[in-house]
Amino acid sequence: MGISRLEERFETLKSEERAGLITFTTAGDPDYNTSLNILNGLPKAGADIIELGMPFSDPMADGPAIQAASIRALKNKMTMAKTLEMVKTFRKNDTTTPIILMGYYNPIYIYGVDRFLENALNAGVDGLIIVDLPPEEDSELAVPANAADMAMIHLATPTTNTKRLDNILRNASGFLYYVTIAGVTGSAKSDLSPVKAALSEFRRSSDIPIAVGFGIKSPSDTSRFAEFAEAVVVGSAIVDIIESNIDEHGLAISTMESKVLSFVSELAAGVKSAKR
């Protein structure tokens, strides 16, 4: 499916005249089975698009919450192969919710770019967000990904000027991910008005859907940003709930899954309540 599953989802959202909710969790956090159960429950809880983190030992663009999630997953022997297996299992019951893998380039580079694209598409992955691949390095992954119909989601940030935006959009597909603050994931709350201004500026150059993320933590946040973005991403706030529902042995407390999913429902309600 790849790019087309994302396109269909954004079409649906458009026809429903609302923004989408994108949730982020790390594959294998805190363990494979709990992580899979959460993944399976996300669409019903209200996630329109799912971002799944590929754990990495050195997540230098992430704040403490997502760093810790990576460490938990790796400690429990999560691998790239298992991440793809998890997506494959999810796809048995859900063929409409787009899944995007987010992470860093090295694990993909070591897996082998062509082999990765083939296996990820076969597993049911639709797009990629690779934090340490700016447009200057598009030839590494973005070009072959697009050629294989895997969406290559590019990031734009408060430091992105109009000239850079053209570079970013050249190989961008799926949607544009606007990072609302200069910082790492899970940083302080972002202000609404500069984000709004940046998005209207970007829309003069392109009609690609725009998702906003970083520093968006609560249902009221998702509601405010959903007024003008095509999708709203929440990550660290969800991962925080996973972290606070782990017992002293590092195991998931039995109520973790329901707590995570009910928080996602609240975030989804926030998105749906937005005035557009």
Place this chain on the structure above:
Amino acid sequence: MDKKKVNSYRTGPDEEGHFGIFGGRYVAETLMPLILEVEKTYRDAKIDPSFKQEFQELLKEYVGRPNPLYYAKRFTEHLGGAKVYFKREELNHTGAHKINNCVGQILLARRMGKTRIIAETGAGQHGVATATVCALFGMPCVVYMGAKDIERQKPNVFRMKLLGAEVIPVTSGSQSLKDSMNEALRDWVTNVTDTFYIIGTAAGPHPYPELVRDFQCVIGNEARSQILEKEGRLPDSLIACVGGGSNAIGLFHPFLDDDVDIYAVEAAGHGIDTDKHAASLSGGAPGVLHGNRTYLLMDDDGQILEAHSISAGLDYPGIGPEHSHLHDIGRVNYVPVTDKEALEAFRLCTKLEGIIPALESAHAIAYVMKLAPTLQKDHIMIMGLSGRGDKDIYTVAEALGEDI
């Protein structure tokens, strides 16, 4: 090694920052405009005579350059082979080669109008050098240092504090150099407008490997004219230790196109056949980390492994991208030396020459001890003595089982 294949080994990197397949700019989008600005500023500075003049004046009056190319007579006689010279970087202000680069980078930071400096440090030498130039230029300085390194390098931590720097312990991951670099990058991405990141080694995203090398080339340029003056000819071989590899590339680069054998010594920790070493060329594979493609220590799934070396300054699972390239094309020989061999070299150099070397430099000395005895007496060898070992006496005492 076929040296006739290319016209020059000194032309890299290309415009995109590549040395062969290595290097590049693998950073978050937030940092890209800033990295491009660093590059532009460096290009302008490179051709600005006033920048060059200020840099050279600071190296002369503040760092104390040129430092000697010293004939290590007793060491040479003891080994009974090649004639060994030490390039005495340990005599620089702050006690290591690190200051050369810091002087250059803080001039760039000022040129860009940045008002706050961040740095990562392993052994603390780069942290001290950065804190020093920040004191000199009156800029606030934040140094990220692994909690494990803070423990084993207490004197340097206190030095940095005296110099006015804030030392932030890094408790994530292996709590050493790679994690400090992650944390510095996180700081930079959060403070893009006012902050300049003084990277301590010839690694990271383009243009850092190039500009750090250029600032460190003062080592090789001096050594070259000094040996011509003393011996009337170029040396037969060069030896230096490599972690990230800034002192090595600084010594080697001016000689790359000459008929000189070059050896770079990696930290083999407990041995490269164990899982406790820091020899990314001898025991790693190409990967992408900290803004560049280079040889890395990692597992089959691309997860970066913790490095180990008795020397905190070499305790990094990667290496500068130009070294990876020089390794692949065979221009430089990368050889391993273990903790134990480095300790022996540390003791021998101290006893014979009255010079206490840094544990990093002791790795280079250990390889000289292997190589020099196999060579003729007319073989001239220059070894980069990159730093002094006062900071390491606690580590050495512990390794020797002695209480201080």
